[in-house]
Amino acid sequence: MRASRLVSLLLLLQTKGRMTAQALADELEVSVRTIYRDVESLHAAGVPLYGDAGPAGGYQLIDGYRTRLTGLTEQEAESLFLAGLPGPAAELGLGDAVSAAQLKLMAALPSSMRDRATRMTERFHLDAPAWYSDPERSPFLGLVADAVWQQRLLEVSYRRWQAPEDVTRVLRPLGLVLKAGRWYLVALGSTRISTYRVAQIQAASVLDETFERPAGFDLATHWAESLQDFQSRQFTGEAVLRLTARGWESFASHVLPAVARAAEESAVPDGERVRVTIPIESIGHAGGMVLRMGAEVEVLAPDELREHVTSVVRQLASIYAD
Incomplete structure:
Protein backbone atom coordinates (compact mmCIF):
# COMPACT_ATOMS: atom_id res chain seq x y z
CA MET A 1 0.00 0.00 0.00
CA ILE A 62 14.32 18.56 -10.62
CA ASP A 63 13.69 19.64 -14.23
CA GLY A 64 14.17 16.83 -16.70
CA TYR A 65 13.64 14.01 -14.21
CA ARG A 66 11.04 11.48 -15.34
CA THR A 67 10.23 8.20 -13.69
CA ARG A 68 9.66 5.11 -15.77
CA LEU A 69 7.37 3.63 -13.13
CA THR A 70 4.34 4.07 -15.38
CA GLY A 71 3.44 0.43 -16.06
CA LEU A 72 -0.26 -0.29 -15.74
CA THR A 73 -1.50 -3.12 -13.58
CA GLU A 74 -3.92 -5.59 -15.13
CA GLN A 75 -6.90 -4.07 -13.34
CA GLU A 76 -5.87 -0.52 -14.33
CA ALA A 77 -5.57 -1.55 -17.97
CA GLU A 78 -8.96 -3.28 -17.83
CA SER A 79 -10.53 -0.11 -16.38
CA LEU A 80 -9.36 2.27 -19.11
CA PHE A 81 -12.56 1.90 -21.15
CA LEU A 82 -14.39 3.48 -18.18
CA ALA A 83 -11.99 6.41 -17.84
CA GLY A 84 -14.68 8.87 -18.92
CA LEU A 85 -17.32 7.37 -16.62
CA PRO A 86 -16.15 7.78 -13.00
CA GLY A 87 -19.61 6.98 -11.59
CA PRO A 88 -20.08 3.63 -13.38
CA ALA A 89 -16.42 2.78 -12.76
CA ALA A 90 -16.98 3.21 -9.02
CA GLU A 91 -20.15 1.07 -9.21
CA LEU A 92 -18.08 -1.73 -10.73
CA GLY A 93 -15.44 -1.36 -8.00
CA LEU A 94 -12.90 0.14 -10.42
CA GLY A 95 -12.90 3.77 -9.27
CA ASP A 96 -9.41 3.65 -7.74
CA ALA A 97 -8.04 1.67 -10.70
CA VAL A 98 -9.36 4.26 -13.17
CA SER A 99 -7.77 7.10 -11.19
CA ALA A 100 -4.44 5.29 -11.00
CA ALA A 101 -4.48 4.42 -14.71
CA GLN A 102 -5.26 8.01 -15.69
CA LEU A 103 -2.44 9.30 -13.51
CA LYS A 104 0.06 6.86 -15.05
CA LEU A 105 -1.04 7.74 -18.57
CA MET A 106 -0.73 11.46 -17.86
CA ALA A 107 2.75 10.96 -16.43
CA ALA A 108 3.85 9.06 -19.54
CA LEU A 109 2.67 11.74 -21.99
CA PRO A 110 4.95 14.46 -23.38
CA SER A 111 4.26 17.86 -21.82
CA SER A 112 2.43 19.22 -24.91
CA MET A 113 0.07 16.24 -25.06
CA ARG A 114 -0.36 16.33 -21.29
CA ASP A 115 -1.57 19.93 -21.51
CA ARG A 116 -4.13 18.99 -24.17
CA ALA A 117 -5.33 16.02 -22.13
CA THR A 118 -5.70 18.21 -19.05
CA ARG A 119 -7.75 20.76 -20.98
CA MET A 120 -9.95 17.94 -22.26
CA THR A 121 -10.78 16.72 -18.75
CA GLU A 122 -11.35 20.30 -17.56
CA ARG A 123 -13.75 21.20 -20.36
CA PHE A 124 -15.68 18.02 -21.22
CA HIS A 125 -17.65 15.82 -18.84
CA LEU A 126 -19.91 12.83 -19.52
CA ASP A 127 -22.88 12.31 -17.17
CA ALA A 128 -24.54 8.97 -17.95
CA PRO A 129 -27.85 9.03 -16.00
CA ALA A 130 -30.93 10.59 -17.61
CA TRP A 131 -32.57 13.73 -16.25
CA TYR A 132 -34.97 13.42 -13.30
CA SER A 133 -33.68 10.01 -12.32
CA ASP A 134 -30.88 8.76 -10.11
CA PRO A 135 -28.70 5.76 -10.95
CA GLU A 136 -30.36 2.57 -9.76
CA ARG A 137 -29.09 0.80 -6.69
CA SER A 138 -27.70 -2.54 -7.85
CA PRO A 139 -26.16 -4.34 -4.85
CA PHE A 140 -25.14 -7.39 -6.92
CA LEU A 141 -23.48 -5.44 -9.74
CA GLY A 142 -19.92 -6.21 -8.62
CA LEU A 143 -20.64 -9.91 -8.27
CA VAL A 144 -22.35 -10.03 -11.68
CA ALA A 145 -19.43 -8.18 -13.28
CA ASP A 146 -17.04 -10.72 -11.76
CA ALA A 147 -19.04 -13.60 -13.26
CA VAL A 148 -19.04 -11.86 -16.67
CA TRP A 149 -15.29 -11.39 -16.53
CA GLN A 150 -14.46 -14.93 -15.39
CA GLN A 151 -17.02 -16.62 -17.70
CA ARG A 152 -18.58 -18.50 -14.79
CA LEU A 153 -22.19 -19.57 -14.44
CA LEU A 154 -24.35 -17.21 -12.42
CA GLU A 155 -27.38 -18.30 -10.38
CA VAL A 156 -29.83 -15.46 -9.75
CA SER A 157 -33.16 -14.91 -8.10
CA TYR A 158 -34.85 -12.41 -10.40
CA ARG A 159 -38.03 -10.32 -10.04
CA ARG A 160 -39.92 -9.99 -13.31
CA TRP A 161 -42.78 -7.70 -14.31
CA GLN A 162 -45.08 -10.61 -15.13
CA ALA A 163 -46.27 -13.70 -13.28
CA PRO A 164 -44.59 -15.63 -11.87
CA GLU A 165 -42.78 -12.55 -10.61
CA ASP A 166 -39.95 -14.24 -8.68
CA VAL A 167 -37.95 -16.80 -10.65
CA THR A 168 -34.59 -18.53 -10.28
CA ARG A 169 -32.29 -18.85 -13.26
CA VAL A 170 -28.82 -20.24 -13.98
CA LEU A 171 -27.30 -17.90 -16.58
CA ARG A 172 -24.24 -17.69 -18.78
CA PRO A 173 -23.41 -13.99 -18.33
CA LEU A 174 -22.12 -12.53 -21.61
CA GLY A 175 -21.87 -8.81 -20.87
CA LEU A 176 -23.05 -5.72 -19.00
CA VAL A 177 -24.59 -2.64 -20.64
CA LEU A 178 -25.12 0.78 -19.03
CA LYS A 179 -28.18 2.50 -20.50
CA ALA A 180 -29.41 5.87 -19.13
CA GLY A 181 -27.96 5.19 -15.67
CA ARG A 182 -29.29 1.62 -15.50
CA TRP A 183 -27.22 -1.56 -15.73
CA TYR A 184 -28.46 -4.49 -17.83
CA LEU A 185 -27.06 -8.02 -17.95
CA VAL A 186 -27.04 -9.80 -21.30
CA ALA A 187 -27.00 -13.52 -20.58
CA LEU A 188 -27.64 -16.87 -22.21
CA GLY A 189 -30.27 -18.91 -20.40
CA SER A 190 -31.31 -22.46 -21.20
CA THR A 191 -32.30 -21.70 -24.79
CA ARG A 192 -31.84 -18.04 -25.74
CA ILE A 193 -29.99 -14.82 -24.98
CA SER A 194 -32.05 -12.41 -22.86
CA THR A 195 -31.61 -9.09 -21.08
CA TYR A 196 -31.94 -8.73 -17.31
CA ARG A 197 -32.12 -5.50 -15.34
CA VAL A 198 -29.42 -5.83 -12.69
CA ALA A 199 -31.41 -3.84 -10.10
CA GLN A 200 -34.14 -6.52 -10.29
CA ILE A 201 -31.75 -9.26 -9.15
CA GLN A 202 -32.80 -10.19 -5.61
CA ALA A 203 -29.97 -12.66 -4.90
CA ALA A 204 -26.99 -13.97 -6.83
CA SER A 205 -24.11 -16.40 -6.53
CA VAL A 206 -21.23 -17.19 -8.86
CA LEU A 207 -20.89 -20.93 -9.50
CA ASP A 208 -17.62 -22.79 -9.97
CA GLU A 209 -18.55 -24.03 -13.43
CA THR A 210 -17.28 -22.04 -16.42
CA PHE A 211 -18.81 -21.81 -19.90
CA GLU A 212 -17.86 -21.05 -23.50
CA ARG A 213 -19.14 -17.86 -25.07
CA PRO A 214 -21.25 -18.34 -28.22
CA ALA A 215 -19.05 -18.23 -31.32
CA GLY A 216 -19.15 -14.85 -33.02
CA PHE A 217 -21.13 -13.14 -30.24
CA ASP A 218 -20.56 -9.36 -30.17
CA LEU A 219 -22.11 -7.46 -27.26
CA ALA A 220 -22.50 -4.09 -29.02
CA THR A 221 -24.07 -5.67 -32.11
CA HIS A 222 -26.43 -7.80 -30.02
CA TRP A 223 -27.52 -4.77 -27.97
CA ALA A 224 -28.24 -2.67 -31.08
CA GLU A 225 -30.28 -5.50 -32.62
CA SER A 226 -32.16 -6.01 -29.35
CA LEU A 227 -33.12 -2.33 -29.19
CA GLN A 228 -34.32 -2.42 -32.79
CA ASP A 229 -36.39 -5.54 -32.11
CA PHE A 230 -37.85 -4.03 -28.93
CA GLN A 231 -38.91 -0.87 -30.76
CA SER A 232 -40.51 -2.89 -33.57
CA ARG A 233 -42.61 -4.81 -31.01
CA GLN A 234 -43.23 -1.81 -28.79
CA PHE A 235 -45.96 -0.14 -30.83
CA THR A 236 -49.26 -1.97 -31.25
CA GLY A 237 -51.45 0.66 -32.92
CA GLU A 238 -51.81 4.20 -34.23
CA ALA A 239 -53.46 7.39 -33.05
CA VAL A 240 -54.43 10.59 -34.86
CA LEU A 241 -53.97 13.78 -32.84
CA ARG A 242 -54.66 17.47 -33.41
CA LEU A 243 -52.16 19.81 -31.73
CA THR A 244 -52.18 23.51 -31.00
CA ALA A 245 -49.14 25.51 -32.13
CA ARG A 246 -47.81 25.41 -28.57
CA GLY A 247 -48.49 21.67 -28.29
CA TRP A 248 -46.73 20.98 -31.59
CA GLU A 249 -43.70 22.97 -30.46
CA SER A 250 -43.29 20.91 -27.27
CA PHE A 251 -44.55 17.55 -28.58
CA ALA A 252 -41.11 15.96 -29.07
CA SER A 253 -40.27 16.49 -25.38
CA HIS A 254 -43.24 14.34 -24.30
CA VAL A 255 -42.65 11.28 -26.49
CA LEU A 256 -40.04 8.77 -27.63
CA PRO A 257 -37.79 9.73 -30.58
CA ALA A 258 -39.54 7.22 -32.87
CA VAL A 259 -42.92 8.81 -32.08
CA ALA A 260 -41.54 12.31 -32.62
CA ARG A 261 -40.15 11.26 -36.02
CA ALA A 262 -43.50 9.77 -37.04
CA ALA A 263 -45.27 12.97 -36.03
CA GLU A 264 -42.80 15.07 -38.02
CA GLU A 265 -43.26 12.91 -41.14
CA SER A 266 -47.07 12.84 -40.96
CA ALA A 267 -47.76 16.44 -39.87
CA VAL A 268 -50.32 18.35 -41.98
CA PRO A 269 -51.96 21.74 -41.30
CA ASP A 270 -55.49 21.57 -39.86
CA GLY A 271 -56.71 25.15 -39.63
CA GLU A 272 -54.63 26.84 -36.94
CA ARG A 273 -53.55 23.44 -35.63
CA VAL A 274 -51.43 20.50 -36.79
CA ARG A 275 -52.75 16.97 -37.36
CA VAL A 276 -50.37 14.05 -36.87
CA THR A 277 -50.50 10.25 -36.97
CA ILE A 278 -48.28 8.47 -34.42
CA PRO A 279 -47.60 4.88 -33.28
CA ILE A 280 -48.78 4.00 -29.76
CA GLU A 281 -47.87 1.24 -27.32
CA SER A 282 -51.30 0.88 -25.70
CA ILE A 283 -54.44 2.88 -25.00
CA GLY A 284 -53.38 3.46 -21.38
CA HIS A 285 -49.85 4.57 -22.26
CA ALA A 286 -51.04 6.90 -25.02
CA GLY A 287 -53.73 8.27 -22.72
CA GLY A 288 -51.13 9.25 -20.15
CA MET A 289 -49.12 11.12 -22.80
CA VAL A 290 -52.20 12.98 -24.03
CA LEU A 291 -53.30 13.94 -20.52
CA ARG A 292 -49.82 15.30 -19.72
CA MET A 293 -50.21 17.77 -22.57
CA GLY A 294 -53.61 18.98 -21.35
CA ALA A 295 -55.67 21.13 -23.73
CA GLU A 296 -52.79 21.42 -26.20
CA VAL A 297 -53.79 18.12 -27.85
CA GLU A 298 -57.05 16.53 -29.01
CA VAL A 299 -57.48 12.85 -29.86
CA LEU A 300 -59.25 12.28 -33.18
CA ALA A 301 -58.76 8.50 -33.38
CA PRO A 302 -59.05 5.75 -32.32
CA ASP A 303 -62.35 5.96 -30.49
CA GLU A 304 -61.00 3.80 -27.62
CA LEU A 305 -58.29 6.35 -26.86
CA ARG A 306 -60.69 9.26 -27.08
CA GLU A 307 -63.11 7.49 -24.70
CA HIS A 308 -60.26 6.67 -22.29
CA VAL A 309 -59.15 10.31 -22.09
CA THR A 310 -62.76 11.48 -21.73
CA SER A 311 -63.34 9.04 -18.86
CA VAL A 312 -60.24 10.18 -16.97
CA VAL A 313 -61.14 13.87 -17.46
CA ARG A 314 -64.64 13.24 -16.11
CA GLN A 315 -63.22 11.50 -13.05
CA LEU A 316 -60.86 14.42 -12.42
CA ALA A 317 -63.71 16.91 -12.84
CA SER A 318 -65.79 14.93 -10.34
CA ILE A 319 -62.96 14.87 -7.79
CA TYR A 320 -62.29 18.59 -7.97
CA ALA A 321 -66.01 19.50 -8.14
CA ASP A 322 -66.49 17.82 -4.76
Missing part, protein backbone atom coordinates in the same frame (compact mmCIF):
# COMPACT_ATOMS: atom_id res chain seq x y z
CA ARG A 2 2.77 2.44 0.95
CA ALA A 3 4.83 1.55 -2.12
CA SER A 4 1.81 2.27 -4.32
CA ARG A 5 1.34 5.63 -2.58
CA LEU A 6 4.99 6.58 -3.13
CA VAL A 7 4.64 5.85 -6.84
CA SER A 8 1.42 7.90 -6.97
CA LEU A 9 3.14 10.80 -5.19
CA LEU A 10 6.00 10.69 -7.67
CA LEU A 11 3.64 10.57 -10.66
CA LEU A 12 1.58 13.46 -9.31
CA LEU A 13 4.67 15.65 -9.11
CA GLN A 14 5.78 14.54 -12.54
CA THR A 15 2.35 15.31 -14.00
CA LYS A 16 1.38 18.50 -12.18
CA GLY A 17 4.71 20.05 -11.27
CA ARG A 18 5.04 21.90 -7.96
CA MET A 19 2.54 20.82 -5.30
CA THR A 20 2.23 21.66 -1.62
CA ALA A 21 2.23 18.98 1.06
CA GLN A 22 -1.42 19.76 1.75
CA ALA A 23 -2.36 19.37 -1.95
CA LEU A 24 -0.55 16.04 -2.10
CA ALA A 25 -2.24 14.90 1.10
CA ASP A 26 -5.66 15.81 -0.34
CA GLU A 27 -4.97 13.95 -3.59
CA LEU A 28 -3.72 10.81 -1.85
CA GLU A 29 -6.23 11.02 1.03
CA VAL A 30 -3.59 10.87 3.77
CA SER A 31 -2.31 13.29 6.40
CA VAL A 32 0.30 15.98 5.76
CA ARG A 33 2.56 14.20 8.25
CA THR A 34 2.39 11.08 6.06
CA ILE A 35 3.43 13.16 3.03
CA TYR A 36 6.46 14.44 4.94
CA ARG A 37 7.49 10.85 5.72
CA ASP A 38 6.94 9.75 2.10
CA VAL A 39 9.05 12.63 0.78
CA GLU A 40 11.88 11.62 3.13
CA SER A 41 11.64 8.07 1.80
CA LEU A 42 11.88 9.26 -1.80
CA HIS A 43 14.89 11.39 -0.87
CA ALA A 44 16.55 8.35 0.69
CA ALA A 45 15.87 6.37 -2.50
CA GLY A 46 17.74 8.96 -4.55
CA VAL A 47 14.77 10.68 -6.20
CA PRO A 48 15.79 14.30 -7.08
CA LEU A 49 12.97 15.96 -5.18
CA TYR A 50 13.21 19.29 -3.38
CA GLY A 51 10.85 21.57 -1.49
CA ASP A 52 10.48 25.32 -0.99
CA ALA A 53 8.87 26.90 2.06
CA GLY A 54 6.39 29.77 2.03
CA PRO A 55 2.99 30.47 0.42
CA ALA A 56 4.35 29.90 -3.10
CA GLY A 57 6.40 26.87 -2.05
CA GLY A 58 5.85 23.18 -2.41
CA TYR A 59 7.56 20.03 -3.58
CA GLN A 60 8.96 19.66 -7.09
CA LEU A 61 11.10 17.27 -9.11
